[in-house]
Amino acid sequence: MNRRLCDWLEDELGLAKMAEDLRRDLDQNATLEEFVLTILKGSVIYAPSEIVKIQNLLEQLKNQRDVERAKYKADSLMKSGEYESAILVYQSILSQDWDESVNKKFYGKIYGCLGSAYGYLFLYKEAALMFKEAYSICEEEDMLKAYIYCCYRGLPEKDYVKMLSGNSMFLSMSAKIKAEMEEAKKENDLDFSDEKLITWKSENRRIDKKS
Incomplete structure (x- = not known):
């Protein structure tokens, strides 16, 4: 969760939009969970319903001991x-x-x-x-x-x-x-x-x- 990852995504993988969104997350002091969700949403691998499930799971785990x-x-x-x-x-x-x-x-x-x-x-x-x-x-x-x-x-x-x-x-x-x-x-x-x-x-x- 750092700017080097953002640079790598943009320079090596050509994911400029994702890199931009992640830099914005960093500027806004987003949580690790939010950072992960930004990557998942930008990867186009998961359907919206699957991302919602992952988001709920991350939220649940965040509140657990x-x-x-x-x-x-x-x-x-x-x-x-x-x-x-x-x-x-x-x-x-x-x-x-x-x-x-x-x-x-x-x-x-x-x-x-x-x-x-x-x-x-x-x-x-x-x-x-x-x-x-x-x-x-x-x-x-x-x-x-x-x-x-x-x-x-x-x-x-x-x-x-x-x-x-x-x-x-x-x-x-x-x-x-x-x-x-x-x-x-x-x-x-x-x-x-x-x-x-x-x-x-x-x-x-x-x-x-x-x-």
């Missing part, structure tokens, strides 16, 4: 499927001194995001630890459900049963998860009964004859 911006970065990495990179950013947030101006549940959500990232990588034991921590902070049912599910997937059966024993809440959630899994299995299983198979063959023979 450093830790919130860091989480946004990690969330963006998650959305793009870069789970390992997202994990590193989430971990870096948790390893620093916690910002007391932020609700503690904010950090609980980060543990939950870490659990999701590990889950996408099929690292269920690591995911379970993160969801357990998330639940201890947020006390939300979804966090507990994710914790129990990851334990179910990541632990040997005897260890899983041992973990559930004596805890009515865990047992109830485990039963709920298994019921949902059974229901999903029924919905996704194909019905290959003899009657259905005969009908399917008959219909396909008619199609073959027509063709």
Whole structure:
């Protein structure tokens, strides 16, 4: 954000209008966000609707704390499927001194995001630890459900049963998860009964004859 950039845009890229607009921004002590928007508008790469979205995002980030911006970065990495990179950013947030101006549940959500990232990588034991921590902070049912599910997937059966024993809440959630899994299995299983198979063959023979 300096005049050398303006000169380079004008001399090397022939973007005299953009350079002029940026010099005006500098003279008016424009913010970095305004400077960036001037470049985007002059680049003709983005549609007006896209620039409005970027402008809203920049405004949102400007008003956020450093830790919130860091989480946004990690969330963006998650959305793009870069789970390992997202994990590193989430971990870096948790390893620093916690910002007391932020609700503690904010950090609980980060543990939950870490659990999701590990889950996408099929690292269920690591995911379970993160969801357990998330639940201890947020006390939300979804966090507990994710914790129990990851334990179910990541632990040997005897260890899983041992973990559930004596805890009515865990047992109830485990039963709920298994019921949902059974229901999903029924919905996704194909019905290959003899009657259905005969009908399917008959219909396909008619199609073959027509063709």
